[in-house]
């Protein structure tokens with residue numbers, strides 16, 4: 001049992017209610033690319049009404065597969081008013097001086113990129129995953145279902161490794177709002193099934209450490225999108241620090257941007273795809289020892305969302 005799962009089990013035994021993490025600060029809503037935020041994203045993310053209270057009983061085990069039960073329990077935020085999925089951006093400021101930081105990696109592959117993969121373009125990044133293991137950095141991987149289908153062995157390897165937790169980045173990596181950096185758009189009626197299809201892809205690949213967190217492609221969302229995905233039981237997860245690794249060629253610049261942005265409780269967005277983020281591994285190899293030197297501990301998003309976590 002992993003550390004976070006053990007904590008969860010203990011919390012369950014003690015009947016502790018997870019509360020007090022309902023508001024987050026931070027800029028958030030920027031982008032998971034080198035692009036500018038959609039106005040709707042930051043406005044929505046900034047609204048406390050959209051961030052619910054943590055629930056000790058997660059809205060679920062979206063994959064519904066084997067392994068469901070106490071070991072899979074992770075904190076989630078309850079939907080807000082109007083049935084909108086809650087949005088988490090970083091640990092609540094009340095967490096105070098805990099110098100924790102969560103690195104998250106978007107394993108991007110878009111539904112229409114199959115032909116490019118067939119021609120040899122690589123949307124995976126085994127070197128990055130190996131570096132995270134070597135450096136022993138607990139991390140959250142936001143994987144698209146299409147990525148898991150293209151790289152099932154890697155998806156399973158990540159998905160059974162307690163160092164990681166696997167979260168949902170949609171199946172298609174198509175946009176959930178009408179204007180999101182030129183991405184093809186998912187119809188509102190298809191959003192829920194797009195999320196569920198990713199969870200099914202994880203299950204089929206053998207991923208076991210799935211968590212009910214969802215990151216919108218491009219970080220683009222609005223109320224309609226939050227309402228559409230809420231029935232799947234996910235908590236939407238954004239970030240407060242943009243790594244800037246998408247399409248970057250200078251690892252040092254990415255590392256400096258991360259180091260300049262991280263505060264206690266921060267949530268950093270980076271990528272796990274060589275195609276669009278070729279220097280992420282090198283940046284991580286710089287960032288990790290430096291943040292540790294500054295006293296930071298690396299945690300997963302589920303740990304960051306857990307109010308009693310160190």
Ligand SMILES: [Zn+2]
Nearest residue numbers: 032106108218
């Ligand atoms: Zn993405």
